[in-house]
Amino acid sequence: MNNFYPPILQKLIKALSSLPGIGEKSANRLALFLISKVSLCELLGDLLKELPYKVKLCQICRNFSEEHLCAICKDENRDPSKICIVESPWNLSQIEGVGIYRGYYYVLHYLLAPREGFGPQELGLEGLIRLIENRPIKEVVLALSPTLAGEATSSYIAKVLENYPIKITKLACGVPMGMELQYADTLTLKRAFLGREVLKGTTR
Amino acid sequence: MNNFYPPILQKLIKALSSLPGIGEKSANRLALFLISKVSLCELLGDLLKELPYKVKLCQICRNFSEEHLCAICKDENRDPSKICIVESPWNLSQIEGVGIYRGYYYVLHYLLAPREGFGPQELGLEGLIRLIENRPIKEVVLALSPTLAGEATSSYIAKVLENYPIKITKLACGVPMGMELQYADTLTLKRAFLGREVLKGTTR
Structure with missing residues (x-):
């Protein structure tokens, strides 16, 4: 043509x-x-x-950055006891946009999808474990899309972290199942964040 | 965000x-x-x-070209008695894709839209008139969209060219191939009816 x-x-x-x-x-x-x-x-x-x-990956959290450390990891006024695990920098931006979370992040860039060649290795959890072992982490928030791959990845990470003395939470399913996180509106996302479920640990 | x-x-x-x-x-x-x-x-x-x-405009027909003349104007094996007037190089490509027209083109780049500032000057018809006066043109085919602006532009050009001894034709307007008649709008159906083809018999 x-x-x-x-x-x-x-x-x-x-x-x-x-x-x-x-x-x-x-x-x-x-x-x-x-x-x-x-x-x-x-x-x-x-x-x-x-x-x-x-555009490089932040050496701590793997967020996109033009420098070694991203703006969030360089910010010393954040709550060092929380890490929020997100699939992508896009999802990170969305959560920052909600404005109620002040901890740090860890960006996976992939979800588990064994058929497409994305296994546990691709998640790069060593960096996450290094953070948990070296920082006063009290809570890990799993903020992945409530899709099949997202749920599988959340479960996998919860299992990997089960022996650490930390609370593991997950976004509440205010976000409809099957919807990809980047299409969720701010209010839905806020509700999901506030109502995050406790997967391990005694109290909310 | x-x-x-x-x-x-x-x-x-x-x-x-x-x-x-x-x-x-x-x-x-x-x-x-x-x-x-x-x-x-x-x-x-x-x-x-x-x-x-x-990307420049061909000095003869105003089609897009990387040289002074476009590939079509440089092609001496075309029928020099026909010029087809199109709105855009995109429409030109579509008509070339049909493969039944072997004349030359003239590209307007605009349709008449006085409210948006596109009057007769913007159509740049001087180049077209120069072609008609200097070449053995027998037919000008108006191949503009059958929209309000397209129809107005076709009428205007037909009027500008009315005193030249040439045939002026316009693309047939009717029900698109493959469309079920019940989905055709009234105006289209009216045009299709008025412009009905003679399959057998001498006169309409």
């Missing part, structure tokens, strides 16, 4: 089509829109070329 | 959100997807930075 475009336009459409959620027609529309947007093209071009090199 | 991302990620999400059809959540998803795609980021970055400088 695009064989009649100049080569650079064909290449751009092909590259845009490889992005998630962008089909050939959307890619076409985006590319044609961009032709006349000189400064937006410059900006996007620069950002994209820098992106993979600038 | 994204205040907890590293600055480059926030900037990229903001820039992506300014693209048509891309909201904040899609931008978020795209940006996170791209972080680990080094070569795709490089490719897209390079293409975007080149795009506005490489």
